Amino acid sequence: MESQWLDGLALGLHIPDGFLTTPVALAWWVLTVVAIAVAVRRTGSELDERQVPLMGVMAAFIFAAQMLNFPVLGGTSGHLLGGALAALLLGPWSGVLVMAVVVGLQALLFQDGGLLAMGANIFNMGVATALVGYGAGMPLLRLFGGRSWGLAIVGFVVAWLSVMVAALLTSVQLVLSGVPAAVAFPPMLFVHTFIGIGEGLITFAAIAFIIATRPDLVKSLAGVVSPAGLERRAGGGLIGGVTVVGLLFAVGAALASPLASGDPDGLERVAEDQGFLGRASDAPYAILPDYTIPGIDGSISTILSGVIGVALVFVLIYGITQAVRARRGDAPNA
Amino acid sequence: MSLTSSTLERYVDRISPVHALDARVKVLMTLGYILTLAFLPNGEWAALAGLAGLLWWGVWQARIGLGLVLRRAFVALPFALVAVSLVFARPGAPLFDLTIGPWQLTASDAGLIAFISVVIKSWLSVQAALMLIATTQVVDVFLALRAFRLPTVLVAVMAFAxxxxxxxxxxxxxxxxxRECRSAAHHGRRGGGSIGWRAAVVGQMVGTLFLRSYERSERIYVAMLSRGYRGEVRTLDTQPLDSRDRGTLIGVLATLALIIYAALVW
Amino acid sequence: MSESIPRPALAVHGLRHVYPDGTVALSTIDLTVAAGEKVALVGPNGAGKSTLLLHLNGVLRATAGQVAVAGTLVGERTLAEIRARVGMVFQDPDDQLFSPTVFDDVAFGPLHMGYPRDEVTRRVAAALEQVGMAGFERRMPHHLSLGQRKRVAIATVLSMDPAILALDEPSAGLDPRARRSLVTLLQQLPQAMLVSTHDMRLVRDVFPRMVVLSGGMIVADAPSATLLADAALLDSYGLEAP
Incomplete structure (x- = not known):
């Protein structure tokens, strides 16, 4: 069981305590509390009493769904974060609450992410993913004229986007806490460009499955109004704003990363070489110039420390997954 | 053989002075401890040692075994590597040069101090969180959160989750x-399908799990209705803190304040 | 592959399994199942039946001893091959069926093995034909009855052309009609079988040989007719005569 949580760390988004400075951690706690308060208000009326068991079980579902993984390369695995999926299936504010509970329980039960850093973690993986997922998803859905299969395609796009936004926010918080931008941004965004594709593919297939099996559940959703018949329409202004910001962030990140083609075949080719680890530590040389914009002084040592950071992160992820594999071999029932 | 019981659950039923404390007290002590660590300036080794001593004394009191806590606390290690960059990024007196290929990195003393401090703080924070959950029933933590005026809906959702x-x-x-049982291959042939196919399979599993979870929640809801659920979540009133709870809370918080004060003033 | 003496479908020697917490789940199991032989594995809950089955395809690794399937030793390097030779079917078909359609699910194994598209299609059709579910290719497992899902779950491993089927409680929860058709299906399938069950009527109807497991040890291994007539033996292991 523990191995699963180690695997989860490969996402690199659960910030432990100690890495964010206190003002940064507290500032994000404030934002998260505000977001949760809005979400509670929007979802918690007595008229919708069904929501408590539904959202509780859905939080458990996201938690368990994050375990379902698939081998990608070199012992690493792709799996779900789930924020965009939750928002598309349940609506943005229910999605926020569900994800907040997921992230909170991960920190509480499995020490996956810190308690002081929980505000930031909930914001990155819960609030941002759900609001970006829904906020970007609804206008996109209109393009498909409410056709239900459109939802699956939209799911791919917004799932990728939500992962990029979460990675970007995590990087921003680390940089505000004194980590050099060259260490925080390139590896985070680079790795999550691919993790995001995995997220997108899984989200796409999950929604397609649900549409095929229980179209009644998603009919209302694809019609852009009350998802799964549970939630009234969300506030347009805030979500629109979040979407625009999220889109800008993600598009910028994608442009900056030369491999962010959104093309699964490219990923496949890289994976088939089994040479991803080697490539990954090379690639930042190409990426770095673009990242001099957000506040890097451009000195060679800063850039190099970024490169070393990338290499270390990859070596570490590789090492952990190998260790986890070894442990699984010893005790597959544990 | 449950596949999933958290390894920490084994420790929750033990009997110790720490287990006997009210969950609210333990939640407050944990938060106070982690906040103290967060406010501590870098390089305050004496204060860090004092905080570590305080925590390990608690672990000893709780009879859960220091080894377990120390080992499990390494979950934060991957992030420590991000912090390595601090060694070379902070301005300060140069310590040593690291030559990698044509490049040279200069480590600074301030950077090294920042790095070591961050790693120790992170390690101790995880141990504090572990302590809380290894000595407290999760349900009691939820009740404590409820007592701290977290929205009822949120706590109820957490409890359901x-x-x-x-x-x-x-x-x-x-x-x-x-899935593993059917993941076969021919001798000498590369199996496993394409990455896209693998992702699609996982997506289908996620979809299956969603539908089963959704339908389960519908059954739960019906079962709740049939037992008189009307949409509000009721909880038992929590007991007032006794004198031992209050004494421990005040003692620990005062110690934490003293450590911070000593570190900032001296 | 082309030896004159037929290899047993399954050969287990001195198999022992100790869980990480120190519980001895299996102690010194010796068991041989001939090609095409159908063997019932009975015993109370917790006797180690599921643990034994999970050793056949290496999901669990032996603490000591060895397992060979159709002549290939189960080990780290042979795992992928072994998975194709052992058709493992779990008690709850919902665990096994995770694809949107019956076709996709039965095709999972062959696709994972890298067969070309038309070969996959052929195998799926043949497997569904064998379990009497031809024509259900486009149906969603979610909408099938429990009996139908159990048949599809068996088809998902038949499509991989296994040497031995390992079934966990195949008749649990079935209504009489579905149970009867399962009996017929198991009688007709040519593969060797090791089937864990509490259903003594199923044992009587399908399995000529019966292995009784208790406390991680084989306590009886004889023709079913003999053991089912031994009231004292059945009683001492908490089993009931059919």
């Missing part, structure tokens, strides 16, 4: 096992 968490993790584990 916790109740069904292990049920669904078991379901997911069984699916993974069934």
């Amino acid at each position: 916790y109740r069904y968490l292990f049920v669904l993790i078991d379901e997911a584990s069984r699916m993974l096992r069934a």
Whole structure:
């Protein structure tokens, strides 16, 4: 069981305590509390009493769904974060609450992410993913004229986007806490460009499955109004704003990363070489110039420390997954 | 052989002075401890040693074994590597040069101090969180959160999530096992399908799990209605803190304040 | 592959399994199942039946001893091959069926093995034909009855052309009609079988040989007719005569 949580760390988004400075951690706690308060208000009326068991079980579902993984390369695995999926299936504010509970329980039960850093973690993986997922998803859905299969395609796009936004926010918080931008941004965004594709593919297939099996559940959703018949329409202004910001962030990140083609075949080719680890530590040389914009002084040592950071992160992820594999071999029932 | 019981659950039923404390006290002490660590300036080794001593004394009191806590606390290690960059990024007196290929990195003393401080703080914070959950029933933590005026809906959702968490993790584990059993290959031929196909399979598993979870929640809701649920979540009133709870809380918080004060003033 | 003496479908020697917490789940199991032989594995809950089955395809690793399937030793390097030779079917078909359609699910094994598209299609059709579910290709497992899902779950491993089927409680929860058709299906399938069950009527109807497991040990291994007539033996292991 523990191995699963180690695997989860490969996402690199659960910030432990100690890495964010206190003002940064507290500032994000404030934002998260505000977001949760809005979400509670929007979802918690007595008229919708069904929501408590539904959202509780859905939080458990996201938690368990994050375990379902698939081998990608070199012992690493792709799996779900789930924020965009939750928002598309349940609506943005229910999605926020569900994800907040997921992230909170991960920190509480499995020490996956810190308690002081929980505000930031909930914001990155819960609030941002759900609001970006829904906020970007609804206008996109209109393009498909409410056709239900459109939802699956939209799911791919917004799932990728939500992962990029979460990675970007995590990087921003680390940089505000004194980590050099060259260490925080390139590896985070680079790795999550691919993790995001995995997220997108899984989200796409999950929604397609649900549409095929229980179209009644998603009919209302694809019609852009009350998802799964549970939630009234969300506030347009805030979500629109979040979407625009999220889109800008993600598009910028994608442009900056030369491999962010959104093309699964490219990923496949890289994976088939089994040479991803080697490539990954090379690639930042190409990426770095673009990242001099957000506040890097451009000195060679800063850039190099970024490169070393990338290499270390990859070596570490590789090492952990190998260790986890070894442990699984010893005790597959544990 | 449950596949999923958290390894920490074994320790929750032990009897110790720490286990006997009210959950609210333990939640406050944990938060106070982690905040103290966060406010501590870098390089305050004496204060860090004092905080570590305080925590390990508590672990000893709780009879859960320091080894377990220390080992489990390494979950934060991957992030420590991000912090390595601090060694070379902080301005300060140069310590040594590291030559990698044509490049040279200069480590600074301030950077090294920042790095070591961050790693120790992170390590101790995880241990504090572990202590809380190894000595407190999760349900009592929820009640404590409720007592701290967290919205009822949120706490109720957390409680439901916790109740069904292990049920669904078991379901997911069984699916993974069934998939593993059919993941075959021919001798000498590369199996496994394409990455896209693998992702699609996982997506289908996620979809299956969603539908089963959704339908389960509908059954739960019906079962709740049939037992008189009307949409509000009721909880028992919590007991007032006794004198031992209050004494411990005040003692620990005062010690933490003293450590911070000593570190900032001296 | 082309030896004159037929290899047993399954050969287990001195198999022992100790869980990480120190519980001895299996102690010194010796068991041989001939090609095409159908063996029932009975015993109370917790006797180690599921643990034994999970050793056949290496999901669990032996603490000591060895397992060979159709002549290939189960080990780290042979795992992928072994998975194709052992058709493992779990008690709850919902665990096994995770694809949107019956076709996709039965195709999972062959696709994972890298067969070309038309070969996959052929194998799926043949497997569904064998379990009497031809024509259900486009149906969603979610909408099938429990009996139908159990048949599809068996088809998902038949499509991989296994040497031995390992079934866990195949008749649990079935209504009489579905149970009867399962009996017929198991009688007709040519593969060797090791089937864990509490259903003594199923044992009587399908399995000529019966292995009783208790406390992680084989306590009886004889023709079913003999053991089912031994009231004292059945009683001492908490089993009931059919």
